[in-house]
Amino acid sequence: MRRSVRAASALLTGVLAGALALLHAAPAYAADPTTMTSGFYTDPDNSALRWTAANPGDGRASAIRTSIADIPAARWFGNWSGDIAAAAGSYAGRADSADKLPILVAYNIPDRDICAGHSGGGAGSRAAYESWIAAFAGGIGSRPAVVILEPDAGNAGWIGAPAMAQQLAAAGVGGAHGFALNVSNYFTTDQSTSYGNAVNSALRSYGYTKPFVVDTSRNGNGSNGQWCNPAGRRTGTPSRRGGGAEMLLWIKVPGESDGNCGVGAGSSAGQFLPEVAYKMIYGY
Template sequence: MRTSSLLAALSAAGAVSAAPRFSLRQTTNDTTAPNPFTGKTLFVNPSYATKLDQTHASFTAAGDTANALRVRKVQNVGTFVWVSRIADLSNIDAAIKSAREAQSKTGERQIVGLVLYNLPDRDCSAGESAGELKTAQDGLRRYKEEYIAPYAAKVSAATDLDFAIVLEPDSLANLVTNMEIPGCAAAAPTYREGIAHAISALQFGHVHLYLDAAHGGWLGWDPNMPLAAKVFAEVLAIASKNGTREAKIRGFATNVSNYNAFDAVVRENYTEYSKSWDESHYCTSLGAYLEEEGLPARFIVDQGRVAMPGARKEWGEWCNVEAGFGPVPGTSNNNTVVDSLVWIKPGGESDGRCGFPNSPAAGQWHDEYVQMLVKNAHVSIDGVKV
């Protein structure tokens, strides 16, 4: 998914908006709930690990035994499983089966990371990740009945596992900054109703929901954060009205499929006027506005791909950026509002025919790019057991 329009945010960066009020205070923000990642192992997706065999073979053929070993370590890192079409619902079954096998073998409680990503009129501002459903073609009914209902049935039945589910990357951020785009304005009611329905349908004790909150370079500007918190609160309110009890989420996911560092070693020039200059600062900054709305200031942060210092000239560069695998899930982050660093979008699939030389079409495996990610990987990868 490409980063959506930043022009509105950048042009308004000097303005400050007062945080709006809402009525969810004390209902969606349960500060006593334990961190769902504590004491659990993030599920290692065998499907993703198998794709990396090609990268291992490439290093082995070149005689690079050190990086071949690093690939084996990457193959043992927990990653999220994407469910981006109705046909992908079978990915949940495969993940549950594999997680149960791992749990039985190791005795370690597994937390399965899933991405719920199939809204009608998806990716309204860019179209790079447009999905299968259209509102004008009965998409919202199909989303609820053919996608959300079986999704909920599958995870609700697997009470022997925990689930961390990221809801609809990029969607609500478009409602904050891109309502001047006709496609986004038209999609707004569907986005609100669809995501609220998903939240209300997934209210299970072993399921932990994280609503997507884009990233610091998109929503992290002063004018955008209070507006974002208001949109999130509105959707939670709709979800609560849908159910028989108050709908709750654990928190928010940031940086999904993007390249921002959690704790930047170098502050890039293009972040000069932003207090959200890396994802740790963004979580802290946004958290204050979320709490004003009665929302939980809890986060998971995608570090599957992290741009190398100086690799981007502006925040809007989103396609196959020079990068490395980021800190492995569970790496200490020293931010009390962050539940865990995670790999939601692990490196491998191309963002499109752009950025890195000879990049294939979006979604295709990009082995040369993965080799670069391995060579530039965060030092924490060396501590992973094989």
Template sequence: MAILSSLRRRSAAISVAAVAGAATVGVCLTVGSASAGTVSGSLYRDPSSAVVRWVAANPGDSRAAVIRDKIASQPQARWFANFNISTAQSEAAAYVGAANAAQQIPVLSVYQITNRDCGGASAGGAPDLNQYQTWVSNFARGLGSQTVLIILETDSLALLTCLNSSEINARNQAISTATRTIKAANPNAKVYLDAGHSTWNSAGETANRLRAAGVQYADGFFSNVSNYNSTSNEANFGRAVISALNGMGLTGKRQVIDTSRNGGASGDWCGDDNTDRRIGMYPTTNTGDNNIDAYLWVKPPGEADGCRYTAGSFQPDLAFSLANGAPNPPNTTPPTTTPPTTTPPTTTPPTTTPPTTTPPTTTPPTTTPPTTPPNTTPPAGDGCYASVAVNQWAGGFTANVTVTAGKSDINGWTVTIALPSGTSVTGTWNAQASGTSGNVQFTNLSYNGRILGRQSTTFGFQGTGTGPGVTATCVG
């Protein structure tokens, strides 16, 4: 489906400097006492967000009251966009722990996928998909056990123009694995995958991409982070996507919609120059719609798109323009909170930039992939074992293989997989393949050969024909 470039929205991640100082800020929280979706409760408001810190530092500014009452008072997503494996767990744990202490639900936006934004304004993230999975594993260990909402990789499925078929398959497998890693670490985590928005890819195309990326393991999908489309249009789009997923046998999936800047969508695409837009619906889990789990502010209002100001920087005139004239939030008796004096996080969300390419015209497989049960036989003592999960479609497949060490550490591994007649391997990641058909051996690379006892690593491959069964042997 061809999309006008002016309707395509992408994002750029920029770090902001810490702003010192503390002051009293009026807060008005939106509490979801009931919900039509699968989430209920109050969303967490970050006391060290850029807008809260600006209000605290500028109490005498003529714009401060409006920005405080209509933007700083509201819960917004915390973005995890700076790649650092060593701090992933502690950063997640600190944020989630603060939300748990407040008995509220945090929203975390993960923006770490390799080759994000196709190397454009948001270039960054993990250097490769193996390191991406390591980061996700560490991040997941910091999520605790209570409800958290995870916005997993904005634009990662809607924007695929720079990737070839092998790279698309590898990305799909990486997102699927990340979803399962997060859900395994915290079964109460709600994970949502990228659906772009209602004026990008069609609902059917979006459903195909979601399925290929493992939406069966997720709770649903998010939309409108990279655009300003009306909530009603996004909800209609979401219903169409859900209907398409239902037709594939993937039932029970729900949508979350970014409403942070969609209260008026006329005018130029760039939020830096547009004075017609307003903040949209205030964040809440009380949606009144069985298909929608929450209305969220994923993209923080007031952060620049990079046209007139530095991308990612908080600009009070932009925030004031969005908030001025917008309705007051519900629950207008504000509690008083004081922002902390500790250094705020340096991960900030992407900001929208105009696209330069057209979405791909290739269509992912249209048949429902079967679920291949992994080989879960535990190792007998030392050595290693391998489990295989296959995503099959007409004419091709991808396979994700998990290699697990026995009770002792291993330094190097080889997995042999018997492929059916007529099946051949066309691409491999995180391993070196010997042969393309019959009994194919996959050997570790230099960085993933050592596996500690009872720990695991993953690799994957794609092929044509019928995917392998569960027969896999491992020597370590």
């Protein structure tokens, strides 16, 4: 969930961190899984929803439920997920039964978040990761899904577009559906779209361009230059197709901490902070 020295990392033999993969097992799915469903899936066990259910009398609960908990967003999977094939399969299966498109994040690469450390961890070895990610994909199977692979906050304010394109190409973006930007960060959609287009311009020298998605969950007020629980941020455009990118997605759930820092001091990465969530709804 946090910035890392890695701009891209391998998935099995060469897909990238921050990549977007539309998983499919049959040629009929290759065109666009979003056309196979009636919209994006809302995680019925997201952290905001759990908090509102546990605190129905809290004056913030109604706003958090309406403006965050009920918005389609990603479910993150890692070594906390237990049997990963069962976990991913169950989640994709529930979405499929509801005729909705789930957004899943695979987040278990070895030495994850090695720089910032707030979300450090991951599989203990390449072999362990290869086994884990194969089981993750196998669990999803032939069901339509959007999968964000090992994001670590590639964004418009960090690495220049030519350097990012070089790293994406080296990591194997040519074998992925595309790439994801601004995950767990705050840059505006316009800034992120411009950056994505610049990355694609640089990728042309490698013989291809790629679709991209933007994490809009917390970019309503843009970035103030800080990445770890900055104050004054706001929720952004809910998950949708189009909007300047192939998709605008809520990948990081608003209100979930970036770590023990900023307005989240004393918290751990991923912990839901109701006051931060409430203020993010209104942008203060």
